[in-house]
Amino acid sequence: MPANLTPMYLKAEEGFRQAKTVAEKIAALEEMSATIPKHKGTEKMRADIRRRLAKLREAGEKAKGRSGIDAFYVEKHGAGQFVLIGTPNCGKSALVGALTKAHVTVAPYPFSTHGPVPGMMNYEDVQVQLVDMPPVTAEGFVPGMIGAVRNADGLIICIDLAADVLQEMDICLGLLDARGLVPPGRPAPEGGAAKRMLIVGTKLDVPGAAENFQALRELYRDVPMLATSAEKGDHLGEIPRMCFRMLDVVRIYSKEPGKPPDKDRPFVLPRGSTVLDLAAAIHKDMATSLKRARIWGANTYEGAPAPRDHVLSDRDIVELHV
Numbered sequence: 613m614p615a616n617l618t619p620m621y622l623k624a625e626e627g628f629r630q631a632k633t634v635a636e637k638i639a640a641l642e643e644m645s646a647t648i649p650k651h652k653g654t655e656k657m658r659a660d661i662r663r664r665l666a667k668l669r670e671a672g673e674k675a676k677g678r679s680g681i682d683a684f685y686v687e688k689h690g691a692g693q694f695v696l697i698g699t700p701n702c703g704k705s706a707l708v709g710a711l712t713k714a715h716v717t718v719a720p721y722p723f724s725t726h727g728p729v730p731g732m733m734n735y736e737d738v739q740v741q742l743v744d745m746p747p748v749t750a751e752g753f754v755p756g757m758i759g760a761v762r763n764a765d766g767l768i769i770c771i772d773l774a775a776d777v778l779q780e781m782d783i784c785l786g787l788l789d790a791r792g793l794v795p796p797g798r799p800a801p802e803g804g805a806a807k808r809m810l811i812v813g814t815k816l817d818v819p820g821a822a823e824n825f826q827a828l829r830e831l832y833r834d835v836p837m838l839a840t841s842a843e844k845g846d847h848l849g850e851i852p853r854m855c856f857r858m859l860d861v862v863r864i865y866s867k868e869p870g871k872p873p874d875k876d877r878p879f880v881l882p883r884g885s886t887v888l889d890l891a892a893a894i895h896k897d898m899a900t901s902l903k904r905a906r907i908w909g910a911n912t913y914e915g916a917p918a919p920r921d922h923v924l925s926d927r928d929i930v931e932l933h934v
């Protein structure tokens with residue numbers, strides 16, 4: 613059976629041939645694994661990629677430990693992780709600095725951020741993680757960065773409203789498209805995937821920025837978008853809400869029988885999760901020992917008994933009996 617390899621895969625393979633360090637080779641193989649068409653004709657090749665990846669990871673780990681291999685890996689915290697993407701100097705770090713307590717480098721010259729810088733953004737009673745990143749250019753991503761982009765729950769594409777906004781969009785969306793990542797609702801190429809994307813126009817305080825934003829909005833009506841100024845604070849408060857909505861998760865408060873609910877730290881679960889999913893999230897043994905549950909919430913009776921497959925709603929309070 614022919615393999616029907618896509619240009620995206622062939623590019624990743626070329627990246628592997630060019631790779632010099634173990635980290636670069638691993639990043640290229642991961643890219644090959646993500647983009648290779650998944651059908652019978654590529655079964656052997658996929659097994660070969662997996663084998664080579666395992667071998668390299670083992671060699672790399674022996675040599676210097678995980679942090680030395682994947683310098684872009686950021687452990688996820690909170691309700692979800694959004695990685696920032698944008699051209700040099702577009703205002704990514706200023707945005708992360710304005711929304712979180714992260715120690716970012718904001719500078720009037722390009723390429724001032726060299727590695728990932730995570731920070732937590734508050735939204736009501738949960739947090740959403742932002743990860744500042746080095747810039748992207750028409751030439752591509754910094755080696756190794758694409759893994760973090762794929763791993764993120766969503767992307768914030770920063771567009772400098774004081775610059776050529778259409779060109780900036782072309783660069784960012786073009787790079788992602790070439791790696792198979794497209795906004796939800798658009799057709800993904802073979803081996804590709806939909807990725808949540810929020811377009812954030814930056815530097816709204818600069819003259820002409822509002823007009824540039826309007827032009828952008830008219831061209832990209834199907835992608836969530838807003839204009840902000842990190843310097844003046846305009847519309848920054850909408851970002852946490854928009855990110856949280858895009859994550860499509862629910863917040864559930866657990867409650868022990870006879871006690872008030874723990875309202876401080878909700879469990880965050882994908883929308884569509886059930887009583888049983890909640891039990892499993894609390895403790896793996898709880899899912900097997902769960903006998904019954906009661907729910908207080910907007911869509912149920914106060915304290916009504918709920919079956920294990922009951923689908924939970926945002927802000928439900930659940931009492932689990934084991």
Ligand SMILES: Nc1nc2c(ncn2[C@@H]2O[C@H](COP(=O)(O)OP(=O)(O)OP(=O)(O)O)[C@@H](O)[C@H]2O)c(=O)[nH]1
Binds near residue numbers: 719814816841
């Ligand atoms: N007027 C104005 N300037 C801004 C705003 N946000 C950022 N800047 C300026 O734009 C420049 C670049 O900001 P950074 O946040 O460092 O940009 P970056 O995208 O992180 O840059 P790299 O890390 O090099 O990719 C700095 O001089 C900032 O002061 C804003 O909202 N308004």
Ligand SMILES: [Mg+2]
Binds near residue numbers: 704706718744745746
């Ligand atoms: Mg920066």
